[in-house]
Amino acid sequence: xxxxxxDRHLAVLLVRAPDGAxxxxxLPWSLSERSDATLEDTAVRVARSALPSAPVWLEQTxxxxxxxxxxxxxxxxxxxxxxxxxxxxxxxxEDAAWFxxxxxxxxxPRQRAIVSAAVESVRLRLDYAPVxxxxxxxxxxxxxxxxxYEILIGHRLHKASFRRALHGASLVEATDEWRSEGRGRxxxxxxxxPKRRRARRRGVRFDLLP
Amino acid sequence: xxxxxxDRHLAVLLVRAPDGAxxxxxLPWSLSERSDATLEDTAVRVARSALPSAPVWLEQTxxxxxxxxxxxxxxxxxxxxxxxxxxxxxxxxEDAAWFxxxxxxxxxPRQRAIVSAAVESVRLRLDYAPVxxxxxxxxxxxxxxxxxYEILIGHRLHKASFRRALHGASLVEATDEWRSEGRGRxxxxxxxxPKRRRARRRGVRFDLLP
DNA sequence: TCAATAGTGTCTGTTAGACATTATGGA
DNA sequence: TCCATAATGTCTAACAGACACTATTGA
Numbered sequence: 001x002x003x004x005x006x007d008r009h010l011a012v013l014l015v016r017a018p019d020g021a022x023x024x025x026x027l028p029w030s031l032s033e034r035s036d037a038t039l040e041d042t043a044v045r046v047a048r049s050a051l052p053s054a055p056v057w058l059e060q061t062x063x064x065x066x067x068x069x070x071x072x073x074x075x076x077x078x079x080x081x082x083x084x085x086x087x088x089x090x091x092x093x094e095d096a097a098w099f100x101x102x103x104x105x106x107x108x109p110r111q112r113a114i115v116s117a118a119v120e121s122v123r124l125r126l127d128y129a130p131v132x133x134x135x136x137x138x139x140x141x142x143x144x145x146x147x148x149y150e151i152l153i154g155h156r157l158h159k160a161s162f163r164r165a166l167h168g169a170s171l172v173e174a175t176d177e178w179r180s181e182g183r184g185r186x187x188x189x190x191x192x193x194p195k196r197r198r199a200r201r202r203g204v205r206f207d208l209l210p
Numbered sequence: 211x212x213x214x215x216x217d218r219h220l221a222v223l224l225v226r227a228p229d230g231a232x233x234x235x236x237l238p239w240s241l242s243e244r245s246d247a248t249l250e251d252t253a254v255r256v257a258r259s260a261l262p263s264a265p266v267w268l269e270q271t272x273x274x275x276x277x278x279x280x281x282x283x284x285x286x287x288x289x290x291x292x293x294x295x296x297x298x299x300x301x302x303x304e305d306a307a308w309f310x311x312x313x314x315x316x317x318x319p320r321q322r323a324i325v326s327a328a329v330e331s332v333r334l335r336l337d338y339a340p341v342x343x344x345x346x347x348x349x350x351x352x353x354x355x356x357x358x359y360e361i362l363i364g365h366r367l368h369k370a371s372f373r374r375a376l377h378g379a380s381l382v383e384a385t386d387e388w389r390s391e392g393r394g395r396x397x398x399x400x401x402x403x404p405k406r407r408r409a410r411r412r413g414v415r416f417d418l419l420p
Numbered sequence: 421t422c423a424a425t426a427g428t429g430t431c432t433g434t435t436a437g438a439c440a441t442t443a444t445g446g447a
Numbered sequence: 448t449c450c451a452t453a454a455t456g457t458c459t460a461a462c463a464g465a466c467a468c469t470a471t472t473g474a
Contacts, residue, residue, distance in 0.1 A: 038276045039286075063273040063288040066248040076249075076288075078273040124334060143453075160455075161436050168435095184452025185444040353426075370428075371463050378462095394425025395471040 001027050001118045002047060002055055004084040004098060005135050005151050010122075011098040012115060013090055014105060015050050025105040027114060028096075031074065043080035050096045052089065055082030057134035059125065061118045064110050077110060081118035083134035086148075126152050133192040139175055141187035142166070170195035211237050211328045212257060212265055214294040214308060215345050215361050220332075221308035222325060223300055224315060225260050235315040237324060238306075241284065253290035260306045262299065265292030267344035269335070271328045274320050287320060291328035293344035296358075336362050343402040349385055351397035352376070380405035 002013040014025040028050040032042050040058060047055050061079040090096035099105055101119055104112075122131055132148045146162050166172060173193035180186035212223040224235040238260040242252050250268060257265050271289040300306035309315055311329055314322075332341055342358045356372050376382060383403035390396035 039273060060272050062270050063249060063286075065288075076286075078275075078286075124338070128334070141453085158437050159453090160438085163454080164436080180445065182452085183446045183450065185454080187453055351426085368464050369426090370465085373427080374462080390472065392425085393423065393473045395427080397426055 002082045002084050005086045005148055006098050009100040010151050011100050014099055015096045027111050039078055047082050055084050057083040061121050079114040083131055085137050139189040139191050212292045212294050215296045215358055216308050219310040220361050221310050224309055225306045237321050249288055257292050265294050267293040271331050289324040293341055295347050349399040349401050
């Protein structure tokens with residue numbers, strides 16, 4: 001399952017289900033080839049079949065087996081989620097398209113479960129893996145980055161605090177380029193350049209669901 | 211894979227590998243029965259085969275397929291991690307025992323990967339799922355709870371801050387029982403009784419690995 | 421009585437969020 | 448010139464961590 005930021009929302013890549021299936025759209029998938037290909041190899045191959053380029057970040061979401069209808073009547077599906085930089089077009093033909101997760105096309109039950117779990121998994125890993133940076137091109141403005149974080153965590157962030165925290169974590173490095181988009185002052189471009197592991201000890205937090 | 215707190219460390223339940231395998235110990239496992247059993251059903255069944263009671267929390271870690279040696283020569287293993295309250299004995303016979311994760315018995319490569327991923331997964335979910343409470347009996351002292359958190363996040367916590375945060379999150383409820391263990395003032399017993407979802411907005415954090 | 425642990429109040433440095441201000445371009 | 452956005456400084460309330468203290472038991 002491939003995700004990308006699209007217009008202030010997270011979007012998922014769906015492909016047209018091959019010939020007359022009941023569902024019009026489905027997640028890209030394939031049967032696992034035997035031999036010594038790892039699960040991740042297979043996931044990369046599936047991703048490349050629907051995209052002009054491979055995703056820049058890929059992680060397993062889990063195995064899914066319950067639910068009645070599933071692509072190809074397989075017993076078990078192993079789902080991966082991959083990040084694709086903003087603005088990446090889907091494959092040339094009209095056989096693939098991005099859909100916001102909030103207004104997906106009807107999917108088979110197992111695929112709906114996969115989408116939920118994968119989005120959840122991306123959100124969970126946001127603080128521990130460079131997912132946000134993989135959803136952006138190599139250079140980006142801090143407003144771009146903040147927008148991606150807001151999409152993933154689902155609420156607005158305070159600009160000054162965001163930048164302060166970012167600076168404190170030494171995660172980005174300024175380039176000497178600036179980009180002007182429409183009105184307003186041009187923004188400086190940054191690149192992802194993590195320096196050191198922040199020894200973040202401070203903070204006992206309980207965000208448990210009730 | 212089953213975990214429990216054991217003597218200030220997280221411990222994993224291993225069982226003696228059936229007859230003459232090279233490894234003496236292994237994670238409990240079984241082939242998936244066909245029919246309509248879900249993956250979780252199978253995981254519960256495996257857990258119950260090695261424990262006097264079912265684990266009180268269970269979650270899928272993921273699918274594992276790489277690595278040469280794996281139990282029973284299966285192509286793919288779906289791993290689950292389950293929490294077992296502190297002090298639970300392993301199954302009656304001498305065929306199962308708890309081992310601290312830091313000093314495990316030699317395991318097959320795939321099983322080592324599963325243990326690492328499962329422990330990591332428990333740590334990741336600590337703030338979002340009631341794992342810590344599932345590693346304790348229904349009532350517990352706040353020192354017990356703090357000890358579990360310290361085991362899972364890997365470092366000591368500040369007592370007053372821990373209790374303040376706990377109180378703020380309305381996660382526990384005092385009982386009118388007290389327990390005296392050896393010397394020292396007896397501790398009040400609490401139970402897990404989450405009240406409401408804390409609207410935790412404060413906090414932009416970047417704990418990204420470099 | 422001493423030792424050990426539980427539980428709490430106060431202080432202080434850190435910091436998230438609010439607000440305001442300047443900077444800089446496009447319309 | 449307005450207006451929109453970027454970038455940054457200052458203030459304040461919240462809060463994590465330190466410390467100290469009281470409370471209450473067993474040895």
